[in-house]
């Protein structure tokens with residue numbers, strides 16, 4: 001059996017923000033969904049990547065729909081956005097931001113009916129190839145204990161826990177994970193991808 005060819009689209013800022021805001025509407029499990037304005041505000045003026053995986057709808061019409069997405073951006077030592085400044089401060093005991101180029105996995109998920117089909121791995125591999133080419137040293141991501149699907153996935157994608165912030169309710173404890181980047185990361189990639197840009 002031949003492996004699937006994942007369809008990936010990389011978006012510029014304005015269009016990408018609208019697409020992400022649209023797809024997040026499908027995720028009732030997220031407490032707060034991002035608006036296009038919030039996404040633009042966060043990404044404008046910094047290096048970012050907006051990726052979306054598309055897949056055919058099951059009705060054989062040939063139509064494709066967005067099924068999975070991943071938004072990442074550079075995380076710099078001197079952040080002025082309060083949320084990002086807080087994130088950098090929390091991680092500064094484990095990451096030396098001054099000597100490394102750090103990519104932050106901000107948003108990402110796969111629609112329920114398309115989970116377990118490799119879309120998120122394909123997006124992650126495409127992101128890693130880009131990040132290595134852009135000279136990033138490290139990818140970091142934040143989740144919580146209660147997000148078991150995401151934790152299992154990050155495990156499979158070879159992210160390591162770099163910090164735990166315990167909460168009164170252990171399900172709410174924050175888990176920070178990281179993955180060191182370099183050409184060696186690309187050797188472990190296995191998805192076949194067809195990427196459209198713009």
Ligand SMILES: CC(C)(COP(=O)(O)OP(=O)(O)OC[C@H]1O[C@@H](n2cnc3c(N)ncnc32)[C@H](O)[C@@H]1OP(=O)(O)O)[C@@H](O)C(=O)NCCC(=O)NCCS
Nearest residue numbers: 109110115116117118119120121143147149150152153156
């Ligand atoms: C986590 C999530 C993005 C995975 O997307 P997906 O498209 O189903 O992932 P993939 O099919 O590409 O799987 C990637 C790898 O993770 C593994 N994986 C996927 N779901 C998993 C799960 N629930 N438990 C353990 N491992 C899992 C797969 O086996 C695969 O590993 P492999 O390639 O080595 O076989 C998806 O389940 C999701 O959107 N969940 C909700 C997101 C969420 O909870 N966000 C909260 C904020 S962090």
